Amino acid sequence: MSDQAERKSYDPKTIERKWYDFWLEKSLFKPEVNPSGRPYCIVIPPPNVTGSLHMGHALNATLQDVLVRWRRMQGARALWLPGTDHAGIATQNVVERELAKEKTDRHQLGREEFIKRVWKWKGEYGGRIIHQLKVMGASADWSRERFTLDDGLSEAVRTVFVKLYEEGLIYRSARLINWCPRCRTALSDLEVEHEEEEGILTYIKYPLSGGKGHVLVATTRPETMLGDTAVAVNPADGRYNELIGRKLDLPLTCRQIPVVADPAVEMEFGTGAVKVTPAHDFNDEEIGKRQSPPLESVSVIGADGKMTAQAGPRYAGLDRYECRKLVVEDLKSLGLLEKEEKYTHSIGHCYRCKTVIEPLSTPQWYVRVEPLAREAIEAVRQGRVRIIPEGWSNSYFAWMENIKDWCISRQIWWGHRIPVWYCRQCGQVIVARVTPQACPRCGGAAPEQDPDVLDTWFSSALWPFSTLGWPEETPDLKSFYPTGTLVTAFDILFFWVARMIMMGLKFMGDVPFRDVYIHALVRDQEGQKMSKSKGNVVDPLTIVDKYGADAFRFTLAAFAAQGRDIKFSEERVKGYRHFINKLWNASKFISMNTQEEAAGSIDGVSDLPSRWILSRLSQAAEEINLALEEYRFNDASNRLYQFLWHEFCDWYIELAKTGLEDAGQAKGIRWCLLHTLDMVLKLLHPFMPFVTEELWQTIAPAGKGQSIMTAAYPKDLPRFPEAEEQMGPVIDAISAVRNIRGELGIRPGAKVNVIVNAYSGAAADTLKRHVPYIKRLAGADSIIIGTGIEDQKPKKAAVNVMQGLEVYVPVAGLLDIETELDRLGRELGRTGKELDFCLRKLMDEEFVNKAPEAVVAKEKAKCRELEDKKRNLEESINRLKSMEVENG
RNA sequence: GGGCGGAUAGCUCAAUUGGGAGAGCGCAGCCCUUACAAGGCUGAGGUCACAGGUUCGAUCCCUGUUCCGCCUACCA
Structure with a gap:
């Protein structure tokens, strides 16, 4: 009947490409294949344009594809909306590295040329991950692919910025922010990764001015002492009561600083006296503000991580760590170094480049998120957004209830330029969607645009509606918002999910999605997080190459139990490839035995085993549908495995071999073999799209549609309880x-x-x-x-x-x-x-x-x-x- | 410091509302039975981390302990 019969076993390479091209050619990924269906939409968590597919993407994409293929087969007008994220810092870093190889940098190139260069890079390499998603079998509608820097999305960003500014929810402020001296930009709190590290606690004597004695303070960052403007003690601390108000000689400088009282000082920690550096420490900034008059702020570390002129001539220009060494040496030689102790504490690092963060005071733009968060909390409380597994809602609430203002400006070039202009003549601040040609106040020409760009997550926060066309009232926006399910990992729950909920409620007046399914993190076999530096990364494409996308997808789905991380094991993939081979061979057997027997119906089935397997099939289909409904991907895949292998192959096919010898029953049995296979292929299709299409095309009864992709997902199949009962004794x-x-x-x-x-x-x-x-x-x-x-x-x-x-x-x-x-x-x-x-x-x-x-x-x-x-x-x-x- | 999750067969993991635990892989035995050796049939293997409590009854609920993850926090 087909060439399949001659092929000994299943070989993914020969079929995957073929069917993907076929689907594309027939435009089957478009929601329009079911024009009258109920809308169902998934927006992809946009991967970085710089990215290449890793295990997390593979899992994420597989689960989305399972859902969207399943819903599509159920008749929904299903849209999986793909796209990528411009990933400001990451992408800029990549291109800057290229420039460095050419012995130049972005400043020599100039802003405009640099941006051109990044676009060029994006054009050449940016599509890589999209291609890789296709290899995985992703049935996303590529004709609707979006990029966060597209015109439409940029328009959305500007619209949102202006609206929030006008409502007072965006403001500019100069205060301490997390600064990455390597990326040379501000970061939001979320972009700082805290890690425990062993450091040194240095005890320094600060002599009392014009008198004997000293105050002992402890610090993990001795270089910041050059910017100290006070020493703080707890007002209730008897040891230091008398010193409050006295002056100290700040060593290595010629400045005098006061001893001040602040209740936040822990009496038990260290010496109970803390040096205060308002320019370089978040706590100290707070202490400084509480004093009246507020403490002076002396910046001794610059944006480049090097000491400034204010640090004094001996230290200016030194890297902060070199300076640290020198300060300690100098203190030692002055006899002001009391002792050094090993000390483990947590240090903030840039999430992009892992450089140690330096708190610096610079003017930045902020979103006042508290009013937005309030509604977003309500939405989850009321169940308008369901978080699955539910346990994550606790984290969501905890974070949202203590949310801090969001620093959205970045000192880089690649991104959405902040839509704010400053008049060179009168200093007027102009916030507008359209670039102003003149100052609306004084008429001065060509106001200057704010040099900063927005945090990439600012544009991602609009993703569920900006990709559908907002601020235009497009038909897509009307049909698909709110979207159905968001599938993501917990590590961007705050970065992205929470912010989408806030922005969606604010600008669309409704939640961006009904369900948030939070899946596991993929770890290596020992349970370690995969990372390049550990060298334990498993490349998904290597796995696809070895075992095929279907086996890989099925493995990921089978592993995806809720609330548990995935320890990836290649052995499992191998096992599921055997499973596909089993399916392949069962199909081969059936096609060999059924020949042209496509016609027939359930009415022709009279034998017990056939009625039994049909009933079992019905039950399996119901359980699989229910499992998918509840995002229990592992249950669905295990059920499929169990049914296909241990019920259909082990029992029914073996029984059928005997049944087929009876001429009176053979016809019904042939129909049942074909029918059950047809149903199993459909049930399996969302999990393993390629092989099911291949087999369905060669084996399923003719004239049933052009692709299994658009065949109806099995549901409400007939049951024969008496047949199940009678099969028991047999x-x-x-x-x-x-x-x-x-x-x-x-x-x-x-x-x-x-x-x-x-x-x-x-x-x-x-x-x-x-x-x-x-x-x-x-x-x-x-x-x-x-x-x-x-x-x-x-x-x-x-x-x-x-x-x-x-x-x-x-x-x-x-x-x-x-x-x-x-x-x-x-x-x-x-x-x-x-x-x-x-x-x-x-x-x-x-x-x-x-x-x-x-x-x-x-x-x-x-x-x-x-x-x-x-x-x-x-x-x-x-x-x-x-x-x-x-x-x- | 606070919070969350996990500990079940040799390994990786299931168990939907408390009634003596399942699968895959691995292992052992027998088989090239004409869809499939990437296979078939059969089997062995568990004090459900530890200690208490609630209950007629606990892997499941409560408390505590130990060990491992992770998230979060301004103790210099």
Whole structure:
């Protein structure tokens, strides 16, 4: 029928590219394939243009694709909206590094040329991650791809900035901010990573002016002492009471500084006296402000991380760390160094380049987020946005309730330029969406634009509506906002998710998405975070290359249990590739056996196994749909695995081989094989799009549409409870014989005779009607079936007791009595133990009185069963023993 | 310092509202049975981290302890 039949096994490379191109060509990723469906939208968390696909992206993209393919198949007008983020600092860094190689820098190039250069870079390399997402099978609508610096999105940014400014929610202020001396820009609080590091606590003597004695202070940053403007003590601290108001000689300078009181000083820490450097420490800035008059601020470290002129001629121009050494040496030689202690404390680093942050005082733009946060908290409280797993809402609330103003200006060139201009003549500040040609106040020409750009996250915060066309009232915006699900990792919950909720509520009047699904972080096999520096990074594309995108995707989905990190293991991918191979071969078998038999319907199905598998399929489909509904990706994939392999392949296909020999049933069975495969492929498709398309195209009944992508996702399939019930004894009988064979080591080729004593007439009837199946699957020659036929138990027989039946296998000649006695003995031991436990429970009056009736009844039934089983086993053992004696 | 999560088979992990724990891989035995050795059949393997408490009954609920992650915080 197809070339598939000739291919021995599944080879992803030959099919993946082909089908992706096919989907693109047919425009199947567009929501318009279901024009009348209910809208469902996912906006991608835009990866950095500089980025290349890592495990986190792979997981993130897989889950989004599973959702969007599933919804699309359900008939939704599903849109997965892709795009990238201009990643201001990161991208600028990349291009600056290139320039450095060319022995030049951005300042020599000039702003305009530099920006051109970055665009050029973006054009050449920026699309890499998009390409990689395609390799993963992402069914995003690329015709709608967006970039945060697109015209439309820039328009959104300006609109938002101006509106917030006009409402007083954006303001400019000069105060301490986190400064990265390497990136030469301000950072928001979130962009600072704190890490515990071992440092040194240096104790320095500050002599009292014009008198004897000194105050001892401790610091981890001795170089900042050059900018000290006070020493603070707790007003309640008896040791220092008298000193408050006195002056100290600040060593290494010719300045005098006062001793001041501030309640924030911990008496227990260090010496209880703290040096105060308002220009370089957030706490100290606060202390300085609380004094009246406020303390002076002396900046001794510059934007480049080097000491300024104010540090004094000896230190000016030195790097802050060189200066630290020199200051310590100088203090030592002056005898003002008391001691140095090892000290572990947490230090802030730039999240982009890991350089130690320096708090510096510079004018920056801020968003006053508290009013925005209030509504965003409400939205989650009321469930208008659901965070899944729910546990993360606690973190969300904690952060939002203590939120601080957001520093949004960055001193770099690559990004959205702040829409603020300053008149060179009158100093008027102009905040506008459109570049002003003249000063509206004095008419002065060409006001100068603020040199800074906005934090990249400022534009990302608008992503769910700016990508849909806002501020234009586009049809997309109308249909797809609010979007359905946001899929992301927790590490950008604050950076991005919270801010989108705030901005969405503010500018769209509604939440940006209904559900936020927070997935795990992908770690290495030892549970370590993957990082380049640790060298434990697993490249997703290498995995795709080795095992195929389908196996990789399925692995990620199967790993994606809620609330737990993923320890990635290549072994698992291998396992799931075997799974796909199983599917491949099952399909091959079915196509070989069904030929042109596409026609037919469920009405032609009369045999029990077919009705059974259809019912099982129905149940699996329901569970899979429910799991996806609740974002339990691992449950959905495990269920698929279980059904396809252990129910469909292990049982149904094996049973069908016998069924097909019966001409009266063959047609129905062929239909059922094809139909079930068709359904399984559809159920699997969101997880493994490529191989399912390949198989569906070659095997599924013709004329059912152009692609599995747009086929209906299985749902509400018929159930046959009686078929499931009747299959029980058949499966049990086969298993019972197999168990005996396996345990006694009867060779697979050797046929056995089987006697089945069923406990009910119905079971016996069913079994009688399925003798050929049992013969084949159990490797039996002859079968005797009946009820109450214990007396037919042969002398030399192996016995197996199941729930509704018992099985005897005469093994004269085959049987080693010792082996069988051993097996029965072990079985008896297990049964006895279980029975004891059960009986003890039932003898406990309190249990019988207090436990629910159903539980007690269940326990009683179990007891009876176990008693039967035990008696049976004992009989068998006794008989074998007597035989042993006879023989012996 | 505060908060969150985890500890279950040799390994990686499940268990939807408390009634004696499952899967995959690995392991052992037997098989090239004509879709599949990337396979089939069978089997072994667990004091559900530790100690208390609630309950007729606890892997599950409560308290405490230990060990590991992570988030967060202005102790110089």
